[in-house]
Amino acid sequence: MTASPYAALETRFARLGAIGEALGVLHWDAATNMPDGGAQSRGEQLATLKVIVHEGLTDPALTDLLAGAEGQNDLDPWQRANIAEMRRTVAHATAVPADLVAARSRACSEGEMVWRKARAASDFAAMLPALRTILGLTREVASAKAAAFGMTPYDALLDGYEPGGGTATIDRLFGELASVLPGMIDAALARQEKRGAPLPPAGPFAIAAQRALGLEMMKRLGFDFAHGRLDISAHPFTGGTAQDVRITTRYDEADFRQALMGVLHETGHALYELGLPGAWARQPVGEARGMSLHESQSLLIEMQVCRGREFMNFAAPLIRDAFGGGGPAWETENLYRLGTRVARSFIRVDADELTYPAHVMLRYRLERALIAGDLDLVDLPREWNRGMRELIGVVPPDDARGCLQDIHWYDGAFGYFPTYTLGAMSAAQLFQAAKAADPAILSGIAAGDFTPLLAWLRANVHGKASSRSTDQIMIEATGRALETAPYLAHLRARYLED
C-alpha cells in the first residue's frame, strides 16, 4: 500500500522537524557551552543543516504532494491546518536560493561571535564589517521573499516571525500607543517622585542562592525539569526543543532581581513550548504559533503575573528566605514597588514595563530603514542615540549601552523586534480574559498555585499550537482580535491608579 500524499508529507516534515530540533540544540550549545575556537566549525554545522532543511522544503516533489493532500477528503482539521503550515513554510523556503541560506547562516554564526567581543569593548567599528555582510544578505532574502509574496521586503521578513502580521496593523497599534504612552510615562514618574524611591535590598547575592530561587520559582510555575534545564548565557533566551526546553539567564551579584525576572520571563516561553501538543511534535502545525504569541506567554508570566501584587504576596517570603533578607527593603510592598519602578534607561532588557515599548519602537523604526536602504550602517549609532533622546529622553554614553546591546541584528534577526510589544499587548488581553473566565486564577497566584492559570493557557493558547492563526487564537480566547485597550488599561491601573 502506498502512503497517501498527506502521510508522505508528514514523513518528510517529521524529518525536517528532527533536523530543526537538532539546530535548536546546536544553537543553545553555541550560546551556553561552546568555546570560541568552536565557532567556525559550528557555523559549518548550522549552515549545512539549514541547507538540508532548505533542500527538503524546495524539493519539487512537494508541489504534487501538497496538491494531492489538499484533495484528500479524509483529513481532520489539524491535518488540514498542518498542510496549510507546510505550504507557508515551503513558500518561505522556495523564495530564497540555497546558497543564500548557507551564506547568511555562516555570516550570522560569525556575527554572533564578533558581537560578543564588540559589545564587551563597546566597539561598533569592529562590528561594522560583519554587520554589513549580515544586513546585505538579509536584504537579499527580504527582496526575494518580497517578490514572491507581493509585499514589502520588511513585511516579508516580519512574516517569517509573525505569520499573518504586517506593518499596516503594527503601525496602527503602535500609533495608538505612541499617542498615549509619553503622557503616561510623565505622569507615572511624577507620582513616583512624590512617593519616594523604594529601598534596594543590599547585596551581594550569591549566584548559587539566585539560581536556587530561580529553580524554585520555575518549579512552582509548572516547569517540568524532566523536559528542560536552566543555564547561563550572555543573552537570556529559551531554546532547545519542545521536549527539552533550555532556558538561560545571567547573574549579577549586586542585583538578584535581573536574573530572577529573566528566569520568570523565559519560564513563560518555556511553558508554551512544554504545552504544545506532543502528538504533533516535529510537524509544522505542532509548533508555537508565532513570535507575538510566544512573547505574550513570557510577558503574561513576567509582567502580568509576577510583577503583580498577588504574586508578590506569595513570592516575597520565598525571596527573603533565599537571601536571608530582613528589614524595610525586603517588605512585600517595597519589593512590589521595585518591580514596578519606572525609569528612563538605556537597556531594553532591563527596561520597566512602561518605557519598554519606546525601546521597541526605536528598533522597529531603525530596522525598517535599514532594510529599506534608507539608513546606512555607519549612521546607526548616531540615529540610535537621536532616537533614544526623542523617544525615551536619555542618550546612552557608549554603543555597548546603545546600538550594540541586543544580539538580534548581529544574529540576522531583522523584523523580530515589533513582536515584543505586540506580545505585551496580547499578554494583557489574554490575562484579562483568563481572570474573567476563572476567578481561581488570581486567588491561585496569591497562594502560589499556578495550576488554574496554566490550565487556561494550555486550553486557550499552548495546546492550539499552529492549528489556527494568531488572530483566531486571540478571538477564541478573548472575544476580539488584538487591540490596545486592555494593555493601556493594565498600564493605567498599575502605574497611575495603584
Add this chain to the structure above:
Amino acid sequence: MTASPYAALETRFARLGAIGEALGVLHWDAATNMPDGGAQSRGEQLATLKVIVHEGLTDPALTDLLAGAEGQNDLDPWQRANIAEMRRTVAHATAVPADLVAARSRACSEGEMVWRKARAASDFAAMLPALRTILGLTREVASAKAAAFGMTPYDALLDGYEPGGGTATIDRLFGELASVLPGMIDAALARQEKRGAPLPPAGPFAIAAQRALGLEMMKRLGFDFAHGRLDISAHPFTGGTAQDVRITTRYDEADFRQALMGVLHETGHALYELGLPGAWARQPVGEARGMSLHESQSLLIEMQVCRGREFMNFAAPLIRDAFGGGGPAWETENLYRLGTRVARSFIRVDADELTYPAHVMLRYRLERALIAGDLDLVDLPREWNRGMRELIGVVPPDDARGCLQDIHWYDGAFGYFPTYTLGAMSAAQLFQAAKAADPAILSGIAAGDFTPLLAWLRANVHGKASSRSTDQIMIEATGRALETAPYLAHLRARYLED
C-alpha cells in the same frame, strides 16, 4: 568550469563531515546535559541525521565520482588517501540498508537511557529487552557487512572501529599476552604484599578542587581551552568535534584519583583530536586513524606518562597544593605507589594497568560469542561472572559491578573492546620510540614541560590523521608493526623490577 570528480567528492564529504560533527555535539549533550524527557526526541534527531549521512554515502552518483577521481593524475598523496578513505566509508554504508541504520540508531539511543537506570538499580532483567533489540539489529548489520566484505560478522564490526584490524592479529597478540600476564600479576601481587600497602590520602576532596586540579593538568599537557571543555558525565568520554573537543569525567569526593586519572586519560584522546590537521577538517582523511591508535594516545598520556616516576615528581606538589595535603600519604613515592598498585577488581575503568587486559579479553570473548550467536543474552551475567573468576580471580557481587558496568554494548558498540588493549600495546611501543628519538621528552615530563612529547606525537601520530594505515603509522614511528614486546617490557620494568 565543472568541478573535478575529486573536488565534487570533497564538497559532498565536507557536508557529511559537518553532519558528523553535529552528531558529535548532540551525543555529548545527551551524555552531559539532556534531561531524561528529552531522550525520545534526541533519538529522533540522531537517527534522522545518521540516515541523512547514510543516504549521502549510498548515493549511486558516488560510484562514478570515485572512479573519476581515482583516474585523476593531478592529486597529491593526501588527496589519494582521502579517496581511499571515502571508498572505505562508502563500503561500510552501502553494506547496510537505511532503515536498519535508523532502527539501530533509535534502539541505541533508547538503550543508553534504559542502561543508566538499569545499572543504577543493578537490574539486568530490566535491560534485557532493549539489549536484545540492540544486539539483534547489530547482528543484522554485522551479517550484511560480512557478506559485503567477505569476512566474519565480528571482523566486519571490528573493521568499523579499527580499519584493517582483524581477529587473526588480535588472537595472536592477545595469545602472547595471555601466556605471560597471569604469571606477572601473581608476581606483582607477591612483590606488593612484601612491600606493604601505600597509604590512601584522607578525604573528602571537594569537587571544585578536583576540577581545578584537572583543568590545571589539562593546561600543562597542552589542552587548548579555546577549542574544548571539561564536563561531567556518568561514563567519561571524549566527544564533540576536533575544533571543539569535549572531555568528561566523574567525581568521587572520597577519592580524587579516579577523576584525575580519568581527566589525564581523556586529555590524551583530546590531544589527538586537537592535533589533527585543520586543513583536512570534515574530510575522511582528516579523521583520527582508528580506535587502537586513539586509545594509544589516551594510554600513552595516562599510563606511560602520568603513572611514571618522572611525571609524579612534577605532579605530586601540585596535587598536594590542590587539596592542602601533607604527611606520608602525600609523599611523591607513596602517590607513585598508589598509581601503580595492582589489584584483582570488578570494574574495568578503575582497573590497574596490569589486570586491565584481562577485563578486555573477557569482553572480547563474550561479544564474539554474542555476535556469532553462540551465547544467549539471558546467560550473559552468568558467563560474565564465570569469565571474571577464570581470568581475574574475583566474581562481582552484582551486575552493576558485572556485565552492566560498561555502556558499550548498551549503546550498540560491539567490536570495540579489543582496541583498548591494542591501544595499550601501541602506547608502550610509541612511547619507547619517542623517548629514544628525543631525550628531552623524559626530562621535560619531569619538569612539567610536555612540549617535546607533544611535538613528537604531532609529527608521528596526530598530524598524520588517516593519511596512512595504522600499521604504516606504527612502522614509520617505531620501525615495526605492533608487537607485544615493548608493552611486556614496560609492564615488567614497572611492576616486577621497580
